[in-house]
Amino acid sequence: MKFKISLILGFILCGFLVTIATPIELEKSNDLKSRSASESYLFDPLPKLKGNSPKTRYYHFELKVIKLSPDGFERPVWSVDGQYPGPLIQANKGDRLVINVTNNLGDPATIHWHGIFQRGTNWYDGVRGQTQCPIPNRVSFTYNYTLEQSGTFWYHSHFLAQYVDGLIGVLIVHDREDPYLNSYDEEYVITVSDWYHSPSAPLLIQRTAPHYTGGNPYPDAALISGLGQYNCSAAPVGSHCNPNVPPPTYNVQKGKKYRFRIINTSAYSTLTFSIDNHPLKVIEAEGTPVKNVSVATVKFLPIHIAQRYSVILNANQPVANYYIRASIIDSCLAARTNDTINYNSSINFNATGILHYHGAGNNKPKSIAYPFTFPLCQDLNANAIRPYKDSPAPTKVTNDFVFEIYFARDDDDVAHLGINNSSFMPFFNNPTNLRIMLQENYTDFDTDQNAYGYDIPNGCVQITLLNNKTADHPFHLHGHNFWIVAQGPGAFLSNISKSSYNLKNPVIRDTTMVPRLSHVVIRYIADNPGVWAFHCHIEWHVELGLVAQLIERPTEFSNETLPDDVRALCLEYNSYSKKQKRSTFTLPKDAMVNRVQMYRKEK
Ligand SMILES: [Cu+2]
CATH class of the missing domain: 2.60.40.420 (Cupredoxins -  blue copper proteins)
Incomplete structure (x- = not known):
């Protein structure tokens, strides 16, 4: 007990107050004070979920910058509700999450729900320039999606390097049919x-x-x-x-x-x-x-x-x-x-x-x-980590892509990373999914959009990723998980023997390390129309352009309609960024946005 009290004191001393984002009732969703602010989650067993499922669980996030000292050193932290890591979201498979995000950071933001498929809700994937416009400061936006998966996930900003400043949290989805449910007494989360x-x-x-x-x-x-x-x-x-x-x-x-x-x-x-x-x-x-x-x-x-x-x-x-x-x-x-x-x-x-x-x-x-x-x-x-249930990879590939990691310095001697000789450059104010719905053809996009499309419903997409550079890159695919059918040394197609592919019981995951001078071959099913990022998760490499956009089933997806609130966000963002340019005071991150936009104009 004494141990625990000293721990609590320590938390208060170093400015921490880790709380659960208790699901709140819709009618109270604007009343932040209604939430419990005293229960911890990171150092206590996960609380048991209340209520029957499937149900809709409501959360309210306030994004704000506060001072914290995670390792003792005090610095401003871009936080959810003043916490680092941000509040816990827990749900059951089949539940719907409605997460209202109010941005009081002083600069724009988005939130990506890492690992969640977002089937039918590509516009809530939270990727600036690809699935939504950023949420401007002082604006609220609501993410609303259903959980068809279960397991351990997390959420993080996908706006510039904002998640490195602390804007992350934990998302756990429980499953009553989890084969290991009776193999443990309590559960904890560790980041x-x-x-x-x-x-x-x-x-x-x-x-x-x-x-x-x-x-x-x-x-x-x-x-x-x-x-x-x-x-x-x-x-x-x-x-x-x-x-x-x-x-x-x-x-x-x-x-x-x-x-x-x-x-x-x-x-x-x-x-x-x-x-x-x-x-x-x-x-x-x-x-x-x-x-x-x-x-x-x-x-x-x-x-x-x-x-x-x-x-x-x-x-x-x-x-x-x-x-x-x-x-x-x-x-x-x-x-x-x-x-x-x-x-x-x-x-x-x-x-x-x-x-x-x-x-x-x-x-x-x-x-x-x-x-x-x-x-x-x-x-x-x-x-x-072979899947508990046998899950052979599909054998007939319908769309076969080879991505080679690219590094170069431009005319200004600025470093760029990219895919197939092209460094990705997002349009902050014109996300790719909106462009597809406005009937633009991705094949007409600028090369720097790194757009790769495929249109066969439930086809099998294969990506061979060749890393012939001397850095290691952990790659993440949005909207899917994938079978890893091959992985190993050698960064040229000649190093890869198709006869050695494991199609019988490959690992399934959504993020895989691609070490220097090596390759990975992944497959997934085109069962989720939308615009999905495939990128290195070293945040500095994302900003250098090591991103591809996968345009999944554009023929169908172009017939979707962007929800009004997602579309309205772009109007708000445009008027916000115009005001920012006129202002003499801009935060560094806005300066960077402006810089990226200027870069586009100059091209
Ligand atoms: Cu990387």
């Missing part, structure tokens, strides 16, 4: 991530500056569930730093089993996750339950950006405290040079938390880390 002390806007401006050659900004900290331990003696003079951030602590009772849902919400980093003395049994990869096999029990869980796993921990060790460890694998980052933004970072790559057995007292853990063995910068062993 792992890198963290920066500078807001993203100046970092992004430097990253995209002419003549810059230093790679991605170097992070300052590793966090577990939004808490880290920065060495405050390295903090610059005049900054505020609290050296006593409490360790993220998870309480267990000997003899019980726990499901931990683990999400990597980083901008740039691969992490490994482990708990001393406790092997972890993987039961879910990104919404897909996985087979009950011995190889699924691991000591280390490598988890790349935007990936999620559920594991079962058996609290069968002697009553004590044990370290929870999340370590950034620095060899998956590009080596920092004197030119790298934040080269002088005093990062501790290893974040620690505590697994606290009931009755163990408050002493520091004495546990020792497992010896480190991990195939660097690769996905978790495929044999650990």
